[in-house]
Amino acid sequence: MKRAYNFNAGPSALPLPVLQRAQEELLNFQNTGMSVMELSHRSKEYDEVHNKAKQLLRKLMNIPDTHDILFLQGGASLQFSMVPMNLLHEGKVANYVLTGAWSEKALKEAKKIGETHVAASSKEANYTHIPALEHIQLSERTAYLHITSNNTIFGTQWHEFPDLPVDLIADMSSDILSREVDVKKFALIYAGAQKNLGPSGVTVVIIRKDLLENIPDHLPTMLNYNTYSSSNSLYNTPPTFAIYMLSLVLEWVDEQGGISIIEKRNKEKADILYRCIDESKGFYSPHAEKGSRSFMNVTFTLPNDELTKTFLAEAKERGFVGLAGHRSVGGCRASIYNAVPLEACEALADFMREFQQRFI
Template structure:
């Protein structure tokens, strides 16, 4: 079977070796006579999977013991609500940097919970850049500063994180595990799995333990971070198959040489595509400004809508899938998450060069 070159923004490409291993183990996981999907989440076999995922993530991201690792459901969208519900209290203000529609949605949910403040924004310029750190203006009584580390729609990314006097919170759904970061700088990191961590279904939350005391006991049980921390994310049935797949992806990252090696490859892939765009004499134009370009989502436009449709149609015919840009930006988008290999980017660049030559 010929595999597609998968550039979807999410759910995204998974490592082929991971898919093959899951296929091999699907009907009989570790001689249990059952699929991992059928195992009790209280069984020792599943418990080992659960622990393996948490241990590997802590190791690969160098998560300090001051932080807890939680497995939740509901995606990043639920975290838009859980963050302010747990961490934004009377007399405090949730601060947000707006860099795409996802951060805008996070702000919208926080407004339902308490007071908010826009500390910086690139919204008026169609989110083409990440605001300068010096331009961030915190409110008085700031409970936290929320950022979106990578922006899938606009194709922008924070390449330097702000040092702030309040708690720094990041939605890292689309670039977690793609580069080395200092987790200690963050009070809370959250990420839906379906970009770099595995299939959709599990959401990872990395939270500084002292923040757990800010979660009020009056919150609904399943919306309280303490519930997951105190139960090792086993208060109710977790998304067991998604966590199993997460553990396999983390093993794959370790086999590749860890996050440092993954980051090197991601930078090489992004450079290949951006060089093609920049050397096209304006035929392809990057949406994001150079200093803010994402290594995960390469967004670009063609001279007109007719050529864009033709480009996408011919790309699909050649097995290049998921290249349509988001409707709010238009054009094209190549999402090159960890599991998208360098060869796939070479094939895309070759197609882009030949397409330009054929229509010019």
């Protein structure tokens, strides 16, 4: 069986051993005679899956007891609305740092809920970098500061987080679990699962517990974080199969030696591609400035659209999947999440060098 070199931006590559385990267990999960998909979400067997996913995430990310872990649906996009609905209180101002299309979308939803302020932005520079920490200007009456830790579309990433006396909220959809992060520094972290955590369908929210005390009662039940916190995310039917897959991915990360090992590998992978770009003498041109480069999404362009098209077509023939840049940006993007093996990055770099030889 030939597996693709999968550089999709999300949904994206999953670890092969995880897929194989899911396949093995698909028809008969732990001798129940049923698939996980067919189990009651109130059964003992599912409860173990659910709690194991939570426990492993807590262990791997070193999530302190001050923070709760919630499983929701609606993707990271619903969090764009839920964050301000739950945490932007009357008379306060939600602060956003704009670093790309996803932070713009998050801001757009917050504006529908209450007062907002752009604390910093790199929009003028076509989102080629993360604003310097000293350029962040908070408003008065700050409710929270929202950042997008990794910008999936533009290929930039925060390598240092703001240390300000304000509740920090991060959309970590495209780099959660890819590097060590001090969770204590964050009031809330959210991430759609479909990059580093598992398949789409479940959204992880890590929230500091004291924030739960001030959430307005009038919110619709399913849009209130307290509903999930007080029911162990089992108020209604959770996305059971997605959570099962999450638990398998987390076990895989644990078996690899945890996030520190994964982070080291991710840096090596990114380095292989950035080195190839840097050594191409401008044939491949990186979108992100050096200090803001993402270890998850490597974005670059070729000298013209014609060459980009040929590059993408040839890459596809060689089994490299998902290299077209986002439709809003164009060019190319290699998404190299946790499950993308180092060999895939080496093979891509070899192909890029060989392609360049033929076209210069």
